[in-house]
Amino acid sequence: MSAPGEGEGRPPWEARGWPARPRLRRARRGYYAPLHRGAPTTTRQAEVLNTAVVAAPTDAEGVAIGRDCLSNAVVAHDPFTAYAKGLVSSPNVLVLGDIGAGKSSLLKTVYVLRPLTLAGRRSVIFDKKDRGGEGEYCALVERYGAAPMRFSLEPGGTVLNLLDPIITGGTGAKNQAHLLQVAAELAQGGAPLDPWEREALRSAYRLAMRAAEADERIPVLPDVLSQAGHAAEDPAYADLTPGALERLHEAGLGVRFLLDGLLEEYSGIFDGPTSPWVSLGEKLTSFDVSQLPEDGPAVPTVMAIANMWLLGTLRRERGRFTNLIAEEGWHLVGGPNAQLMRANTKLARGLGLALVVAIHKIADIPVDSPALTVLQEAQTVHCYRQSRADDIDRVVHDFGFEPGLAATLPALGDGFHLFKRGRDPEVMVEHIRSAFETGLTNTDEAMTRGGRR
Numbered sequence: 001m002s003a004p005g006e007g008e009g010r011p012p013w014e015a016r017g018w019p020a021r022p023r024l025r026r027a028r029r030g031y032y033a034p035l036h037r038g039a040p041t042t043t044r045q046a047e048v049l050n051t052a053v054v055a056a057p058t059d060a061e062g063v064a065i066g067r068d069c070l071s072n073a074v075v076a077h078d079p080f081t082a083y084a085k086g087l088v089s090s091p092n093v094l095v096l097g098d099i100g101a102g103k104s105s106l107l108k109t110v111y112v113l114r115p116l117t118l119a120g121r122r123s124v125i126f127d128k129k130d131r132g133g134e135g136e137y138c139a140l141v142e143r144y145g146a147a148p149m150r151f152s153l154e155p156g157g158t159v160l161n162l163l164d165p166i167i168t169g170g171t172g173a174k175n176q177a178h179l180l181q182v183a184a185e186l187a188q189g190g191a192p193l194d195p196w197e198r199e200a201l202r203s204a205y206r207l208a209m210r211a212a213e214a215d216e217r218i219p220v221l222p223d224v225l226s227q228a229g230h231a232a233e234d235p236a237y238a239d240l241t242p243g244a245l246e247r248l249h250e251a252g253l254g255v256r257f258l259l260d261g262l263l264e265e266y267s268g269i270f271d272g273p274t275s276p277w278v279s280l281g282e283k284l285t286s287f288d289v290s291q292l293p294e295d296g297p298a299v300p301t302v303m304a305i306a307n308m309w310l311l312g313t314l315r316r317e318r319g320r321f322t323n324l325i326a327e328e329g330w331h332l333v334g335g336p337n338a339q340l341m342r343a344n345t346k347l348a349r350g351l352g353l354a355l356v357v358a359i360h361k362i363a364d365i366p367v368d369s370p371a372l373t374v375l376q377e378a379q380t381v382h383c384y385r386q387s388r389a390d391d392i393d394r395v396v397h398d399f400g401f402e403p404g405l406a407a408t409l410p411a412l413g414d415g416f417h418l419f420k421r422g423r424d425p426e427v428m429v430e431h432i433r434s435a436f437e438t439g440l441t442n443t444d445e446a447m448t449r450g451g452r453r
Contacts, residue, residue: 057419057427061085063114065106065419066431075429077421078115079354079380080321088379088422091354092345096362096395097384102415103358104129104327106382106431108140108441111323111356116144116283122320124310125286126303128328135288140440146282151269151302152291160305161274163208163219166312167305175308177205178340180224182304183270184255185336186297187262192336193255200252203236204228221263221270228256266298270305280313280322300331304340307332314351321352329357330371338370345377362398363390372398381420385412402426 056073062082065075079091093111095103115121127135127148138148149158162183167176180201185192193201207227212219229252231237232245240248263271269292279285287306292298303326314322326332332355333341341355348355357375359365365372381399386392386409396406405418405426412418418426433441 057424058421063110063118064432065110066429069416069428069430075419075427077110077380077419079323079356080352082380082421083349087424090345090377090379091349092378093354093356093380093382094375094378094399095356095358095382095384096386096391097360097382097417098387099360100414101384101412102417102431103382103384104136105415105433105441106417107325107327107356107358108137109431109433109437111325112137112140112284113437113440115321115323120320121283122280122322123284124280124322124324125284126306126324126326126328126332127286127288127290128299128326128331130290133291135286135290137286138288141282141284141286143440144282144284146284146286147277148286148288149275149278150288150291151298153266153268153293155268157268158275158278158287159269159272160278160302160309161218161272162221162270162305163212163224164274164309164312165218166274166316167308168312173205173209175312177202179304179308180205182336182340183221183262183297183301184258186301186304187258189297190335194251196247196251197255200228200231200248201255203231203234203248204252204255206236207234218273220272221259225256225259225263228252228259262297262301265296266292266301269298269302274309278309280310280317300335300337303332304337307341311348311351311353314353318351321354323354323356325356325358327358329359330365333357333371333374334365334369335371338374341374342370345374361388361391362394363388379422382417383409383420384417385414386410 056071057068058074058076060074060076062076062078065077067073068075079088079093082088083091095106097103112123112125115123125137125141127137129136131138134150135148138150141148151158151160162179163176167179181193181198184197184201201224204224204227207230208219208223211227212223229249231248231252237245237248287302289299289302292302307324310322310324331337345355355378357378359375362375365375376398383395383399383401386395392406392409395401395409396403399420401418401420402425408418408428415431417429417431419429420426
């Protein structure tokens with residue numbers, strides 16, 4: 001009995017694919033399926049036949065960073081979105097890498113420009129790099145309708161009052177007293193004050209605040225200096241011996257000489273009321289310290305005061321998420337500033353503040369430094385090319401990178417970096433900029449015509 005498909009009047013194509021036939025002539029003409037039948041299988045066994053599919057390393061919630069070099073998928077991240085979803089335990093961000101590898105372009109696009117397109121977002125920048133006599137962000141800030149806050153040794157620059165009431169911001173005198181101590185330690189090259197000097201400074205602060213309150217005015221730093229060395233007039237020391245009072249008096253004079261030198265050398269920056277144009281009213285704001293001396297206490301002192309002023313302002317004006325960008329972050333997280341930053345890190349989370357810090361050489365930070373503790377709290381790390389072996393070792397060890405990536409770090413091209421978020425594995429990302437962003441963010445016209453990444 002013949003099988004279906006062989007009978008008269010049946011179209012030949014209906015026979016194709018039916019059970020195999022031994023008639024080779026018809027088989028060669030395509031009428032029959034292969035002679036050997038396939039073995040039964042399941043979708044589980046057939047998984048190997050599927051082409052490999054690499055999942056996207058991040059979801060679509062966040063700001064686009066660039067392209068995943070393995071899957072070509074978009075890599076996106078936003079500190080506040082990731083924190084809200086439990087992907088990170090801290091909104092702070094650390095950007096590492098050699099000079100010229102692409103850190104600045106990433107900061108300008110991913111943490112400054114692109115977040116500004118979102119509602120309720122703000123970017124604040126410590127602008128350290130000089131570009132034609134002003135900070136490199138100044139033109140960008142002006143493009144968004146704001147005026148950079150320029151600090152200069154020339155008349156007419158911005159003034160920050162260390163004793164501005166905004167700095168207390170509901171925390172009482174603690175922040176201002178700590179800030180005074182940081183300013184004094186920066187004035188003596190970062191060396192810490194001894195216990196007598198710290199107590200003498202607190203006494204001068206209390207006396208200055210009391211006098212200003214009696215005069216119904218806002219105190220300024222020179223008021224503290226005028227009270228330094230007058231511990232005998234502080235009722236808190238009524239029970240001290242004459243010898244102890246004398247020692248406290250001498251310690252106060254020492255602190256006064258330190259701060260006198262700071263005000264004399266950097267006149268017009270710390271010695272008066274805060275300039276009226278210092279404000280966070282715009283979406284993009286910058287503290288331009290590019291014209292201050294590279295060495296000395298001016299830059300770190302301005303950054304310390306500005307950071308505390310920012311925190312105080314956020315306590316009063318809640319409702320916006322703020323990225324605080326420090327491209328040369330050592331001034332903010334190093335030296336005496338490190339303790340101040342560490343004390344305010346948890347507070348900043350509640351205020352919607354993400355600290356975004358760029359560091360060139362992580363190995364230059366001692367392993368026992370408070371600065372390293374601040375940096376290690378960052379749950380988002382962008383690591384660009386690292387050419388020094390000690391930096392590579394520290395990146396792998398301090399931030400939990402896969403050890404096998406140590407050979408990859410020195411070979412990364414400009415614009416490529418390893419992105420690590422929380423406990424997720426590292427992803428190699430190519431940072432992508434639009435032509436518009438490239439025109440806004442290139443800052444090396446004096447060195448290259450086409451710019452770099």
